[in-house]
Amino acid sequence: MEKFEKVTGIAAPMPLVNIDTDMIIPKGFLKTIKRTGLGVHAFDEMRYDRQGNENPDFVLNKPQYREAQILIAGDNFGCGSSREHAPWALADFGIKVIVSTSFADIFYNNSFKNGMLPIVLPQEQVDMLMKDAEKGSNARMTVDLENQEITTSEGETIKFDVDAFKKHCLLEGLDDIGLTLEKAAAIDTFEMQMHQARPWV
């Protein structure tokens, strides 16, 4: 996993509540052999019409939000099916941070595993960020995980909480594999010793 760097970017407002994983990625796209390449299908049914034409009203189709890296979302984001394809699709689209008043548990955990930061904030602070996001591409926010704060385009800062271990893994870009790779020296040593003891392996 890539290290989670400080994100300064465009935030897209998605005030809809209960955005479920079927909406994030419809089940027709689960037959893939990949975890990547799903970004084009993110929010497929909201984003395109039946003929595959873009729906100009959908927020991520608007010119000012096409490069969004942050989503400011309504309550209970990521509910429904546990499919990991949902965070795969969002990450592939380029989303790095999602802010909401609450997330479905599985989606929340899946996000961290895929290098995305979900942030839970009280309603009034989400409302404030939503207003800022509505200003479009001129309003760039900064999300600083190290110091656990969001800075709005107006320079206001909002503190957020995050589990210390999850924060560490994101900052260092660690997943299970990443954690094992922290023991790379021990694996190197084992391999050297094994090469002496059992060179035929």
Add this chain to the structure above:
Amino acid sequence: MSAPKTLYDKIWDAHVVSEDEDGTSLLYIDRHLVHEVTSPQAFEGLRIAGRKVRAPEKTIAVPDHNVPTTLDRAKGIENEESRIQVDALDKNAKDFGVNYYPVSDVRQGIVHIVGPEQGWTLPGMTVVCGDSHTATHGAFGALAHGIGTSEVEHVLATQTLIQSKSKNMKVEITGKLRPGVTAKDITLSVIGATGTAGGTGHVIEYCGEAIRDLSMEGRMTVCNMAIEGGARAGLIAPDEKTFEYVKGRAHAPKGAQWEAALHWWKQLYTDEGAHFDKVVTIKAEEIEPVVTWGTSPEDVLPISGSVPAPEDFKGGKVEAAKRALDYMGLEAGTKLTDIKIDVVFIGSCTNGRIEDLRAAAEVVKGRKLADGVRAMVVPGSGLVRAQAEEEGLDKIFLDAGFEWRMAGCSMCLAMNPDQLAEGERCASTSNRNFEGRQGYKGRTHLMSPAMAAAAAVTGHLTDVRKLMELEDA
């Protein structure tokens, strides 16, 4: 002096990279086998993270589940999703530089047959693959088990796995098998005796005279189905037969390394007095040729038996038996030998080796396929196929009316076009008789290659020993 150890303990101890206080260990993996179904997302994960395969020289990739087994398969794969998976493996093997046996290579076959055949599988190794029948390689005294896709990625990236140690279980088969009884009958009988959860949480070591007497092919058949008994892995201590099989294979050690390897391999046995958490003993003389009647590998009966009634069982198994009889279209009390079959499948990682084809051919020789029966022989690898042709086995099968196919997993799990039609009943040498396993609403009876051959020429489930007596008369 250290405490006596089991074979499993010894292999485990030789592969621990590090151990946490709670006993969670980082285990080094000597061989990683890869096929096209469970690996694409894992390779993709490496790409996303910008990682390499840590030890491509210890990684072996073979497409097997989706490949067509028809003679014209060079034309390519018709089904789009299958084709995409195989193409993905082609690309991943090239991009990441792992050992690769493409469909066009004569050495291609089922990954669990290719590994031992090429000498990739050696005693005392840890072997993993994103496939539950990795247990097969335990026949060499290697600790071998299946893993999931995220673990495939973990092994690709780190050549290790995060593991907790299993318990030790001993399955001893005492005495000698009677004529007409084979390795498949042993392994099915063990599952019949212990149940499909009998080995859960354990690594099984198979031992006893009947196991020692088995060829390497037979031992692979026994270990292959350890997973069907719920065990994490099955093991058989290596011996002269093992060393003889390994010697001279493409990737086996040579010269001074061979001598060094042999020295270590000879220490791979369970010490006198080592502790087993569970012990099961079966007398070889009491094992008959067996078949499954239901939809679980534990639904095993001697061929002399009759279809059971749900009331013959207890607890949750009563409902399961009802459902199984309904699915299988069988009535309680029907003699097993009265069950007519439509299809015969000889192949799979359980029974697709040369010895299996020889055993089937011996029964088929001079006979014809029963009317209305479709039978296919699918060698486990291109080399098994070539060997069989050298011995004239293909001719025996073709003369009798069997189809002689190219290598692959085929109708064992029906991910390629080799499938049962709805309601068709199959005498199969494969490893799973689950609902829908060989095709939607297909019905599977598991048995040995000789028994499947007997069913093919008679048109119903048959005690192969009857045909052998006829031959003698």
